[in-house]
Amino acid sequence: MSQTGNFAIGILTLSDKGSRGEREDISGQVIREMVTPLGSIQEYQVVADDLEQIVATLVDWTDAKKLDLILTTGGTGMSPRDVTPEATLRVIDWQIPGMAEAMRSSSMQITPHAMLSRALAGVRGETMIINLPGSPKGVRENLAVVLPALEHGILKLKGDPSDCAR
Numbered sequence: 181m182s183q184t185g186n187f188a189i190g191i192l193t194l195s196d197k198g199s200r201g202e203r204e205d206i207s208g209q210v211i212r213e214m215v216t217p218l219g220s221i222q223e224y225q226v227v228a229d230d231l232e233q234i235v236a237t238l239v240d241w242t243d244a245k246k247l248d249l250i251l252t253t254g255g256t257g258m259s260p261r262d263v264t265p266e267a268t269l270r271v272i273d274w275q276i277p278g279m280a281e282a283m284r285s286s287s288m289q290i291t292p293h294a295m296l297s298r299a300l301a302g303v304r305g306e307t308m309i310i311n312l313p314g315s316p317k318g319v320r321e322n323l324a325v326v327l328p329a330l331e332h333g334i335l336k337l338k339g340d341p342s343d344c345a346r
């Protein structure tokens with residue numbers, strides 16, 4: 181079982197501009213800095229907003245690479261090419277609604293635009309997948325909300341029998 185600080189993590193940035201090399205991936209860097217205490221970044225890709233490509237990457241990182249945690253950034257909004265939630269819904273076995281609810285409700289205190297993010301969180305096999313918005317600011321603010329629950333959630337996912345109460 182993966183232990184605290186030793187989780188295998190993937191960062192998947194969904195951006196048409198980024199995939200064409202037209203924008204530096206600051207959002208991916210922000211994720212990297214914030215999750216470093218949890219483990220090591222074993223997979224990192226910048227992929228276009230393409231449903232099939234996102235699905236294929238998520239399936240590879242869960243089923244073949246066996247990552248513990250995948251954080252996506254971008255493609256959660258209202259633009260015609262935003263398909264990250266659809267791709268995530270295709271691959272997950274079940275959702276973690278509280279994580280998405282918490283991110284949106286906390287972000288609503290910061291900007292009403294937060295309600296435009298359709299970000300999901302869920303689980304495929306033993307891999308937790310969390311969508312984050314595209315902007316570095318959105319990443320920082322949303323990831324800060326779920327970060328304190330990640331370690332406990334991932335350990336539980338892997339069968340940790342310890343008592344939840346604290």
Ligand SMILES: Nc1ncnc2c1ncn2[C@@H]1O[C@H](COP(=O)(O)OP(=O)(O)OP(=O)(O)O)[C@@H](O)[C@H]1O
Pocket residue numbers: 193194195196197198203204205206207208229253254255257259314315316
């Ligand atoms: N990976 C990223 N790194 C740095 N800044 C980003 C990144 N993704 C988005 N942003 C910033 O956040 C803003 C809103 O993100 P959004 O996903 O709507 O951008 P976008 O231009 O539609 O993305 P794209 O066309 O590349 O898919 C962008 O205009 C950009 O300033």
Ligand SMILES: Nc1nc2c(c(=O)[nH]1)N[C@H]1C(S)=C(S)[C@@H](COP(=O)(O)O)O[C@H]1N2
Pocket residue numbers: 253254255256257258259262286287288290291293294295296297298312313314315317318319321322
């Ligand atoms: N906390 C927080 N949440 C946020 C934002 C933000 O700046 N801070 N940006 C919002 C905006 S402007 C949009 S359009 C949606 C979706 O972003 P995406 O399409 O880049 O994924 O996330 C929203 N969530």
